Structure formats: C-alpha cells, structure tokens
Amino acid sequence: MTADIATEVFEEHRPVLLGVAYRMLGRVADAEDVVQDAWLRWSGADRADVRDRRAYLVRVTTRLALDRLRQIKARNEAYVGPWLPEPYLTEFGDTAPDTVERAVLADSVSLAVLVVLESLSPLERAVFVLREAFGYPYADIAAMLDRAEPAVRQLAGRARRHVEERRPRYDVDPAQRRDLTERFLAAAGDGDLDGLMALLAPDVRLVGDSGGKSKAPLRVLESADxxxxxxxxxxxxxxxxxxxxxxxxxxxxxxxxxxxxxxxAVLQVDVVDGRVQTVYVVRNPDKLRSLATA
Structure with a gap:
C-alpha cells in the first residue's frame, strides 16, 4: 500500500474514528489529538497484512482513547463547578446511511447521554460506545480491547443497565426543540419571567459549565422559579x-x-412533554474554541 493510498484510507475512516474518540472522551480537542496519534500509528505500521482497515483503525483509536480517558478522569477531579462535554458540531451524513442509524448515533452523542457516560469506567465506556453507538459484535470488541468475549459481554450489560437507569427521558424532535428554544430565548431576552415560566417544566434543571474561567452557576440550579x-x-x-x-x-x-x-456561550435545551426540562450552558472558553469558525 503506497503512502497516498494509506492517506486516502485513513481520511475515508476519519469521521468514524473522530466519532469514536469524541464519545469516549467528550472533548473535541482530545478526540482530534487521539485521531492524529492514530494516523501516526497507521502511517508507520506494516499494513500489508491488514484485512479489515476500518476495524484496525477503530482498534488503534479506541486503545489510544482509553489511555487518554484515564488521564482525563484524574484531571477532572479538580474541575471547578459542573462538567459538561465540549460542544460538538454534528454532521453525520456519510457515516449514517439511514434514519435508524442516524438516530442511534445522535442519541449517543447528546449532552445528556455523554454526561451519563462520564460515570462509567473507561472500559465500560469503550464497550458501550463500540457496541451501542457503532454496533460492533462482541467478538470484534473483545479483539479490539484484548479481552475475553464473556468479559466484554459482562461489561456491556453493566454499562447498558447503568446508562438506561440514568438516561434522561426527553423528546428528540428537532423542530420542536428549535421552536421552544427560540421562544425560550425571546422570553429570557425580553425579561419576560411569566413567559419563561410557561416554557419551563416545574422541575427544570440548569447545568452551567464554566470551569471557573467565566461566569456561570457553580452548582446545578433546580426548579422553574x-x-x-x-x-x-x-x-x-x-x-x-x-x-x-x-x-x-x-x-x-x-x-x-x-x-x-x-x-x-453555548445554550441547548432538552424538552419533555413540550416544556424545557434541562438547560445546558457551556461558558468554559476552552470548550468553545472549536466553534470560533462555526
């Protein structure tokens, strides 16, 4: 395989690799670093015996992401205030050929689910992402993680139960979310407290992430009032x-x-039964850099 072909192969699979790394790490910059490291491994590898190029690249990316995730978890212990994933521009296009797959990928990258994934162990998170988001067979995941298949099945079951128990229930209709977000912004901008209260669920939560580097609540706010x-x-x-x-x-x-x-800042809302259930506000400047040219 020539260098040009190796580059073409890697670029073909880059969106999937970035998708795996981001779901593992919740940070765009870290995910991009991991994919770049995967490229260096790929460009320097003996590719003659690689039969399944995508599986090989996903395996390399997953293992690199696992190493990075363990470092990040130690770093997060000193994080100031609530933590949210770094906002991620999503354009599934070529990686999601049908509506069902797009829906699965979309759910696995939502802020609500990524927050839940933070509570998994690194191995549980890797198995969950590969199985639930990308549909890899247990045998393939076992080979990628160098684990026995029964152990991988146990990890998958434990991770799935954990996520299902904690996964917030919200409506996913983009048109409804967009409409409610527009009305939400208008009411807040006009100082219309009554109008805003009509849009908020009684038990609404606001989660603000500043990392202590800008103004945002240092605890989760609860209740419409x-x-x-x-x-x-x-x-x-x-x-x-x-x-x-x-x-x-x-x-x-x-x-x-x-x-x-x-x-x-980035603002996003989750909607349940036509009302805003959760408000996410990201103001940590480190997490907004990738959106400078959006």
Whole structure:
C-alpha cells in the first residue's frame, strides 16, 4: 500500500474514528489529538497484512482513547463547578446511511447521554460506545480491547443497565426543540419571567459549565422559579456586542452566543412533554474554541 493510498484510507475512516474518540472522551480537542496519534500509528505500521482497515483503525483509536480517558478522569477531579462535554458540531451524513442509524448515533452523542457516560469506567465506556453507538459484535470488541468475549459481554450489560437507569427521558424532535428554544430565548431576552415560566417544566434543571474561567452557576440550579429568575437576571446584565446563531451541536439545535464576534456561550435545551426540562450552558472558553469558525 503506497503512502497516498494509506492517506486516502485513513481520511475515508476519519469521521468514524473522530466519532469514536469524541464519545469516549467528550472533548473535541482530545478526540482530534487521539485521531492524529492514530494516523501516526497507521502511517508507520506494516499494513500489508491488514484485512479489515476500518476495524484496525477503530482498534488503534479506541486503545489510544482509553489511555487518554484515564488521564482525563484524574484531571477532572479538580474541575471547578459542573462538567459538561465540549460542544460538538454534528454532521453525520456519510457515516449514517439511514434514519435508524442516524438516530442511534445522535442519541449517543447528546449532552445528556455523554454526561451519563462520564460515570462509567473507561472500559465500560469503550464497550458501550463500540457496541451501542457503532454496533460492533462482541467478538470484534473483545479483539479490539484484548479481552475475553464473556468479559466484554459482562461489561456491556453493566454499562447498558447503568446508562438506561440514568438516561434522561426527553423528546428528540428537532423542530420542536428549535421552536421552544427560540421562544425560550425571546422570553429570557425580553425579561419576560411569566413567559419563561410557561416554557419551563416545574422541575427544570440548569447545568452551567464554566470551569471557573467565566461566569456561570457553580452548582446545578433546580426548579422553574430558580432557573427562570437566574436567566432573566443574566439576560438583563447583557453581553457586550452580543449576537447569536443556531447550530446543530451534539445532534440537536443549539444556540451559539457571540460577544464581539467571538464565542461566549453555548445554550441547548432538552424538552419533555413540550416544556424545557434541562438547560445546558457551556461558558468554559476552552470548550468553545472549536466553534470560533462555526
């Protein structure tokens, strides 16, 4: 295999590799670093005996992501305030040929599910991502992780039960989420507390991630009254040179808030029974850098 062909093969599978790494790590920059390391391994490998190129590349990427994930978990112990995944521009296109597969991929990359995945062990997370998001057979996952198949099945069952027990139940209709997000923004921006309260579920939660590097609540806010008053108060203070635009982030409509043309925050809501159930606000500047050119 020539160097040009090796590059073509890798680029063909790059979206899948990035998808695996991001679901494993919850961080775009770390996922990109892992994929770059996978490229270095691929470009320097003896590729003559590689029969299944995609499986080989996914195996390399998964093992590199596992190593990185163990480092990240130690780093997170000192994180200031609530943690959320880094917002991720999702364009499944070529990697999701049908509606069913797209729905599976979308669910596995949502903020709600990624937050739950943080509570899994690194091996459980790897097995869950490979099995539930990408549909790999247990035998293939066992080979990728150098584990016995029965052990992989046990890991998969434990991870699945854990995720199902903690997975938030929300509506996934993008049009409804977009409409409710627009009304939500309008009410908050106008300081219309009554209008905002009508859109919020009574037990709504607001999760803000600043990493201690910008202003955001250092604890999760709960109840419509607390969340509504906080949002109206925050909107009243304003953001210099504010503008915003809608993007598809983590497979759902989201708002990128700009200050002077630079990313300042990402806002996304989950909807249940026509009301906002969870509000996610990412303001950690480290997690917004990848959206500078979005």
């Amino acid at each position: 607390h969340v509504g008053r906080f949002l109206v108060g925050a909107a009243g203070k304003g953001i210099p040179g504010m503008s915003y635009r809608f993007l598809e982030l983590n497979a759902g409509p989201a708002v990128l808030v700009l200050s002077g043309g630079e990313p300042d």
